[in-house]
Each structure stands twice: as C-alpha cells, then as structure tokens.
Amino acid sequence: MIKILYSADPVDWVEYELNLHKALDQIELDYQISTTYNTPEEIDYIIYAPDGTVQDFNAFTNLKLVQNLWAGVEVPTANKTLTQPLARMVEPGLTLGMADYVMGHVLRHHLGTDKFSNARPGEWLGDNIPALAQDRMVGVLGLGELGLYCAQKIADFGFQTCGWSRTQKTKDINIECYNGTKGLDSILAKSDILVLLLPNTPETNHIIDADNIAKMRDGVAIINPGRGTLINDTALLNALNSGKVASATLDVFQTEPLPADHLYWTHSNVLVTPHIASSTRINTACNVIAENIRRGENNEPFLYLVDKSVGY
Numbered sequence: 001m002i003k004i005l006y007s008a009d010p011v012d013w014v015e016y017e018l019n020l021h022k023a024l025d026q027i028e029l030d031y032q033i034s035t036t037y038n039t040p041e042e043i044d045y046i047i048y049a050p051d052g053t054v055q056d057f058n059a060f061t062n063l064k065l066v067q068n069l070w071a072g073v074e075v076p077t078a079n080k081t082l083t084q085p086l087a088r089m090v091e092p093g094l095t096l097g098m099a100d101y102v103m104g105h106v107l108r109h110h111l112g113t114d115k116f117s118n119a120r121p122g123e124w125l126g127d128n129i130p131a132l133a134q135d136r137m138v139g140v141l142g143l144g145e146l147g148l149y150c151a152q153k154i155a156d157f158g159f160q161t162c163g164w165s166r167t168q169k170t171k172d173i174n175i176e177c178y179n180g181t182k183g184l185d186s187i188l189a190k191s192d193i194l195v196l197l198l199p200n201t202p203e204t205n206h207i208i209d210a211d212n213i214a215k216m217r218d219g220v221a222i223i224n225p226g227r228g229t230l231i232n233d234t235a236l237l238n239a240l241n242s243g244k245v246a247s248a249t250l251d252v253f254q255t256e257p258l259p260a261d262h263l264y265w266t267h268s269n270v271l272v273t274p275h276i277a278s279s280t281r282i283n284t285a286c287n288v289i290a291e292n293i294r295r296g297e298n299n300e301p302f303l304y305l306v307d308k309s310v311g312y
C-alpha cells in the first residue's frame with residue numbers, strides 16, 4: 001500500500017482529494033491518501049506546499065518524493081530538513097495561465113493602452129499610433145517551463161523576441177537565445193518590453209538593479225510575474241520617476257501582500273496585480289502528481305526534479 005500525505009492549503013483539500021483519486025485510480029496502484037499521519041516513516045510521498053502542516057521532514061525516513069504544488073521552490077530548497085528528492089510543479093494549466101497574463105500585458109504595453117485609459121475627457125491622443133509588433137523587441141529573462149512557452153507565444157504573435165537563461169538554449173530559431181553576463185547586457189540593451197520569469201535564487205536576487213537598469217533602453221516597460229526579489233525596488237522607483245523605465249506591471253513583491261503604503265500602489269506608471277499571474281490548476285496538476293507517483297513505483301526518473309545546488 002502506497003501512503004501519500006497531503007500537506008498543503010487545507011482550503012484546497014476537497015478539490016485535491018477528488019482530483020487525486022480520479023488521477024491515481026487511472027494508474028491502478030494500491031494507495032491511501034490522507035491529510036494526517038501517525039507513522040511518518042511509512043509515508044512514501046508528500047504532496048507539499050509551504051503553507052501545509054509539514055515543516056520538518058526528518059521523521060519521514062522512507063519518503064520517495066516531495067511533490068511541491070507551486071512552481072517556485074525557494075521555501076522548500078531553504079528547508080535544511082528536506083533532504084529527499086523534491087519536484088516542482090509544472091503543469092499545463094499553470095503554463096497556459098502565465099502565457100495569458102504575459103501576452104495580455106505585453107500587448108497592453110505595446111499598444112500603450114494606459115495612455116488612453118488615463119486620458120481626460122476630450123483629450124484626443126490621435127498621434128499615438130502604436131508601432132507594429134514586428135518592430136518591437138520583447139526580452140524574456142528566464143527560459144524555463146513558463147518563460148520559454150511565453151517567449152514562443154510572443155514570437156508567434158509577431159514580436160521580435162529574445163530570451164536569457166543560465167544554460168544556452170538553441171532549439172528555438174525564432175527566439176534569439178542568450179546566456180551569461182554579456183548575453184544579459186545584449187538583452188537589456190535591445191528590449192522594448194522586458195518580462196521577468198526567473199526563479200528566486202541567490203544569483204537572481206536584485207538582478208534588476210540600478211546598474212542593469214542603466215543598460216536598458218530609455219522608455220522600457222518591465223513586466224514581473226517571476227519573483228519580487230528579482231527587483232531592487234528603490235532602483236526601479238528611481239528609474240520610473242526619471243522616465244528611464246516608462247512603466248511596470250508587477251505581480252510579485254518582496255513582501256506580499258504589498259503593504260498599503262508602498263509607493264508602487266500610487267505610482268501612475270505602475271500596475272500592481274496581487275500575485276495572480278498564474279496558479280496551479282488542481283485538475284491538471286493531479287495528473288502530473290499521479291504520473292510522478294507512477295514513476296516512483298516503477299523506478300523511473302521523476303519529472304521536474306529541483307536541482308538544489310542551483311536553487312530551482
């Protein structure tokens with residue numbers, strides 16, 4: 001009997017229970033799933049989110065996998081008691097949701113619609129014809145599961161598209177792919193719209209700082225659905241005030257919820273969204289969880305394992 005423990009947001013349990021049974025029943029394994037445990041050494045798999053009950057993994061001595069329900073893994077990777085394999089969440093609903101958010105806000109910045117939303121009655125801004133997408137460069141920092149899919153959508157729409165990752169990508173001929181410091185400099189220098197889809201790691205902390213903002217095009221727009229830690233907020237606010245950065249759409253922040261007195265809330269060129277860019281969709285996520293459990297039981301490699309040495 002495989003023993004699975006759900007240790008995540010209790011509010012979601014009813015929906016997870018229903019969909020996990022549906023997905024697990026299809027792979028015909030003898031399993032038991034619960035939200036509580038008496039004998040941690042008997043648990044095989046933990047379905048985990050940082051807001052669940054399990055914070056100390058030491059007693060789970062026979063655990064095969066911790067399956068994170070979130071794409072971001074900064075909390076479990078910082079947990080010193082978690083020495084077992086850890087998988088992050090990659091699932092179609094999360095990816096499609098992020099593409100919708102990114103595409104929507106890329107188009108908003110591209111078309112300059114905020115200008116018209118903010119126009120006074122009678123203010124006829126008729127000389128603001130947007131450029132063509134094919135004449136606009138969109139840079140995507142982070143070409144992982146989410147970043148690469150979004151970059152492909154952006155390129156498919158017709159924008160010039162470039163992207164940056166830790167390791168060099170080659171397979172996507174319609175996206176200019178870069179890595180390393182020089183690669184980052186190239187992207188910063190050429191992007192009209194910059195999308196941040198990097199994870200929160202020591203290397204990406206405050207990657208958008210005063211030095212890197214100085215390398216950007218004047219009037220660049222920044223969209224950040226990645227993590228709040230990617231941005232030095234003081235540097236971004238200074239750049240927004242000077243006009244170096246024309247506008248920013250920010251979904252994630254160093255402190256969430258974003259405090260009511262934060263200057264982002266009232267800055268006329270900042271749109272704050274409350275960490276809603278995307279989310280794990282329970283029905284599609286459960287298929288991925290069941291597949292990883294099937295793999296574990298068949299001694300096949302797990303999907304989407306986190307490399308703790310690099311932090312994502």
Ligand code: NDP
Pocket residue numbers: 071072073090094141142143144145146147148164165166167168197198199200201203204225226227251252275276277278279312
């Ligand atoms: P992945 O792990 O699949 O991709 C991360 C990407 O970042 C990879 O391309 C990786 O490079 C690149 N990267 C990591 N470190 C560096 C570095 N030091 N220098 C350059 N590139 C780097 O993550 P996902 O695409 O699944 O998710 C990205 C992030 O999106 C998550 O970590 C999370 O923070 C955020 N997120 C936000 C949500 C929201 O609602 N706002 C929802 C879901 C996720 P390489 O390809 O070489 O490994």
